[in-house]
Amino acid sequence: MLKITDLHKKYNDFTALRSLNLEVGKGEIYALLGQNGAGKSTTINILLGLLKPTSGDAFINGVSVTGYPDRVKKDLAYIPETVLLYPNLTGLENLDFFSRIACFEYSREQLSGFLNRTGLQETAHHKMLGGYSKGMRQKVGIAIALAKDAKVLLLDEPTSGLDPIATAEFTEIVRQLGQQGKTVLMATHDIFNAVSVASAIGIMKQGVLVQNLPSKAFTAEELQELYLKTI
Numbered sequence: 001m002l003k004i005t006d007l008h009k010k011y012n013d014f015t016a017l018r019s020l021n022l023e024v025g026k027g028e029i030y031a032l033l034g035q036n037g038a039g040k041s042t043t044i045n046i047l048l049g050l051l052k053p054t055s056g057d058a059f060i061n062g063v064s065v066t067g068y069p070d071r072v073k074k075d076l077a078y079i080p081e082t083v084l085l086y087p088n089l090t091g092l093e094n095l096d097f098f099s100r101i102a103c104f105e106y107s108r109e110q111l112s113g114f115l116n117r118t119g120l121q122e123t124a125h126h127k128m129l130g131g132y133s134k135g136m137r138q139k140v141g142i143a144i145a146l147a148k149d150a151k152v153l154l155l156d157e158p159t160s161g162l163d164p165i166a167t168a169e170f171t172e173i174v175r176q177l178g179q180q181g182k183t184v185l186m187a188t189h190d191i192f193n194a195v196s197v198a199s200a201i202g203i204m205k206q207g208v209l210v211q212n213l214p215s216k217a218f219t220a221e222e223l224q225e226l227y228l229k230t231i
């Protein structure tokens with residue numbers, strides 16, 4: 001579902017990505033770990049078509065991100081650390097607005113259904129977004145991804161700044177997304193979260209994917225030890 005082939009990215013003379021190869025299948029959750037500056041966001045921005053690679057390519061559901069960025073965008077949803085939404089619209093209205101932008105029109109019941117699938121309490125659906133917590137905003141971000149029927153979700157440090165309960169809730173939502181057949185690529189610093197939800201884990205160092213591991217083979221402590229040895 002997501003395939004990255006020999007991706008390189010240079011910013012002037014600085015090489016941010018070197019020969020990155022990666023495959024994530026349907027329903028798989030891949031966690032990308034790495035220090036600040038390792039190249040995780042650069043990878044996500046190339047997948048989103050926001051950056052052009054220096055060489056190499058990536059494919060979403062078989063479609064090239066460099067060749068057909070607009071076609072690829074239909075299958076992608078992006079959930080950054082802070083989901084940007086309209087503070088003066090309710091959660092439901094935000095979802096309606098962004099669904100329409102993606103050319104989907106839903107009834108109120110259907111929109112509420114998407115929000116319910118993310119665990120956002122019904123009482124919050126009609127409240128202004130400006131009063132939402134970070135975790136609640138992320139749930140609306142996930143609901144938008146569900147409403148636009150995205151096949152691949154790109155998450156950039158999704159649990160950063162969430163309290164432990166919101167992190168556990170978010171982890172559970174991501175697990176369910178995988179079970180529903182969504183493919184997830186998640187850049188994160190949260191080793192515990194990566195071990196608990198990901199099917200595979202990559203560790204990046206200075207633009208190189210230096211480890212590509214099945215998550216089930218590790219406890220969080222073991223992964224942390226390996227991470228510290230690797231970077």
Ligand code: ATP
Binds near residue numbers: 011041
């Ligand atoms: P973080 O965890 O801090 O988000 P990251 O792994 O996402 O880090 P990137 O943001 O992809 O890392 O950055 C990779 C490298 O590329 C860094 O050294 C960064 O300084 C550099 N870089 C990123 N964007 C640019 C740019 N527009 N111009 C020059 N260098 C850049």
